[in-house]
Amino acid sequence: MNRMPRLHELTAKEVTESIRSGELTAREYISAIIERIREVEDRIDSFVTVMEDEALKRAGDIDYKVRKGDRLGRLCGVAVAVKDNICTKGIRTTCSSRMLENFIPPYNATVVEKLLSEDAIIIGKTNMDEFAMGSTTETSYFGPTKNPWDLTRVPGGSSGGSAASVSSGEATVALGSDTGGSIRCPASYCSIVGLKPTYGLVSRYGLIAYANSLEQIGPMARNTYDCALLLSVIGGYDPKDSTSAKVEPKDYTSSLNGPIDGLRIGVPEEFFGEGTDERVAREVWRAIHKLEDLGAVCEEVSLPSLEFALAAYYIIAMSEASSNLARFDGVRYGYRVEDDGSDWSTVYSKNRRFGFGPEVRRRIILGTYALSAGYYDQYYLKALRIRTLIRRDFEKSLREFDILAGPTMPIPPFKLGEKIHDPLELYMCDILTVPAxxxxxxxxxxxxxxIDGLPVGLQLIGGPFTEDLLLRAAYTFEGAKGLTSIRPPI
Amino acid sequence: MIEARLPGTRNLHNNHLRQDIINRSGKSHAYPNWCARTVQVKDEKVMGKPYISRREVEHIAWLAHIELTEEEKELFTKQLNEILEYFRKIDEAETEGVPPTYHVLDLVNVYREDEVEESLPKGDALKNAPKKERGFFKAPKII
Incomplete structure (x- = not known):
């Protein structure tokens, strides 16, 4: 039964170690990844852009560094898939939107600079819900990504391409972004590890904004160690992002092995409400009991304000989106209709009609409504007050507990096309991820x-800047449960 | 670490309670109604007293500079009413005297030194423009 892992199945840790020791060249590895992409990509559609030539060239550069005996970066030779809302210099960055179909950024996002400075190899730009608005990757202008565990089902979203590429071995690790669950949802649905960092830990410079007070770029990987490694590279203060926190970069891999004896885990009862599938609840409770067996102390807790989290989240996110996306006018960049001599206002409205898909337009319109005179207090301001209540509930419970645990998603991955025509039903899927x-x-x-071959994810939430604790609990759990070696049947 | 217990929480170390919790999960009686199945929109209500009328949708779309087709006006009005009905859930929250959280970091203004730094070359800045002329962006007719 013990077969040798194929090259594309290596972890980031194994790749960097093998390249350092000379057992493997970056070129061999990247060639194997490209081979894997050719094998499965037409069935999964993880990528908007595959960067074959660039990746092979960079692999050659890294092999040259190895031969010269130069210092090698922490991600040397690792194939990173980057969500297509993160700017890559000279490589088109579309947000999976017709609006940015031909947009080629003249600069790199800070996280991309950091990847490159650690000798990572960007293998491609991944498919996503248009402007990160969705939980299934179905709102992409380029068509949906499929779940590697069952090609008839959604991979989750909005970072669905990143999750599917990592899960199926088309990339070693990936970057996603998470505004209301967009890293954790597809991580859960594709059976990988995905982390949304504390707001401000990772620079958002070069991330195309959707709801800027909520979103963070974060790591996605097949195991916790790789996730910690990638976070260690991308974390830390960036003067180019005025909302980034003044924290020093940290090596999260060094604290993975600590004990979790006596770790106090709170289990919010609201996470097991009516909308949570019983089978999901059962798997997650089993996981929580596993953590207890490993030394954690678990108790139920209540965060009553979570009842209002989903509505408050969508009001805030849509309001911010309506303002952020006002920049897409089709003048400096973006989709522009043929000029028929119409006035500015008409052209602007047409650019946005044809450039944006229905979900993006729906959210801009709702956000505009929530911010408009007469409704501002009723919707936007009220939602911001609820946000304070939610924060207070978290602060209170995290004084009693070190971390909170529950399901990531209330239901298992569903069929493509099943919910896309009912926006509200789709929003409901985010109910457990938006509070963080x-x-x-x-x-x-x-x-x-x-559940019947479909992945279930456990969500752990911690206090500000406790990523090391979350990762340690995840690492300990992973070691005991041994699920990461199970890969999708593709 | 000290084991703390909140009022009203139960200790999960008790094995028979564990089973109880597993059985209860997914059933509604003990938990607040806040999930998908409880917010089915009653059509009569939306029909009777819409949160947003078709004319309002047209007006808001105009404010947001998004052209809508006739069918979209119809569909969006229906969908927006369903969504707004759910949003009104927030009315039940007691928020008197609670300050709003605009941003989770307590940022006021973030300044940097006013020093000239390298900026994007003009050619690069214009590269993505759909229309340009003599080193300028070409905008549609404004007046």
Whole structure:
């Protein structure tokens, strides 16, 4: 039964170690990744852009560094898939939107600079819900990504391409972004590890904004160690992002092995409400009991304000989106209709009609409504007050507990096309992930089991800048459960 | 670490309670109604007293500079009413005297030294413009 892992299945840790020791060349590895992409990509559609030539060239550069005996970066030779809302210099960055179909950024996002400075190899730009607005990757202008565990089902979203590429071995690790669950949801649905950092830990410079007070770029990987490694590279203060926190970069891999004896875990009862599938609840409780067996102390807790989290989240996110996306006018960049001599206002409205898909337009219109005179207090301001209540509930419970645990998603991955025509039903899928974004707290999703072959994710939420604790709990759980070696049947 | 217990929480170390919790999960009686199945929109209500009328949708779309087709006006009005009905859930929250959180970091103004730094070359800045002329962006007719 013990077969040798194929090259594309290596972890980031194994890749960097093998390249350092000379057992493997970056070129061999990247060639194997490209081979894997050719093998499965037409069935999964993880990528908007595959960067074959660039990746092979960079691999050659890294091999040259190895031969010269130069210092090698922490991600040397690792194939990183980057979500297509993160700017890559000279490589088109589309947000999976017709609006930016031909947009080629003249600069790199800070996280991309950091990847490159550690000798990572960007293998491609991944598919996503248009402007990160969705939980299934179905709102992409380029068509949906499929779940590697069942090609008829959604991979989750909005970072669905990043999750699917990592899950199926088309990339070693990936970057996603998480505004209301967009890293954790697809991580859960594709059975990988995905972490939304504390707001401000990772620079957002070069991330195309959707809802700027909520979103964070974060790491996605097949195991916790790789996730910690990638976070160590991308974290830390950036003067180019005025909302980045003044924290020093940290090596999260060094604290993974600590004990979790006596770790106090709170289990919010609201996470097991009516909308949570019983089978999901059962798998997640099993995982929580596993953590107890490993030394954690678990108790139920209540965060009553979570009842209002989903509505407050969508009001805030849409309001911010309506303002952020006003910049897309089709003048400096973006989709522009043929000029028929119409006035500015008409052209602007047409550019946005044809450039944006229906979900993006719906959210801009709702956000505009929530911010308009007469409704501002009723919707936007009220939602911001609820955000304070949610923060207070988190603060209170995290004085009693070190971390909170529950499901990432209330239901298992569903069929493509099943919910896309009912926006409200789709929004409901985010009910367990949005609270962490409203509070600005870190949260991780880790594989915890399967229902009829479909992945279930365990979500752990911690206080501000406790990523090391979340990762340690995840690492300990992963070691005991041994799920990461199970890969999708593709 | 000290084991703390909140009022009203139960200790999960008790094995028979564990089973109880597993059985209860997914059933509604003990938990607040806040999930998908409880917010089915009652059509009569929306029909009777819409939160947003078709004319309002047209007006807001105009404010947001998004052209809508006739079918979209119809569909969006229906969908927006369903979504707004759910949003009104927030009315139930007691928020008197609670300050708003605009941002989770307590940022006021973030300044940097006013020093000239390298900026984007003109050619690069214009590269993505759909229309340009003599080193300028070409905008549609404004007046």
């Amino acid at each position: 974004n409203l509070a600005g707290y870190p949260a991780i999703s880790i594989p915890c089991g399967f």
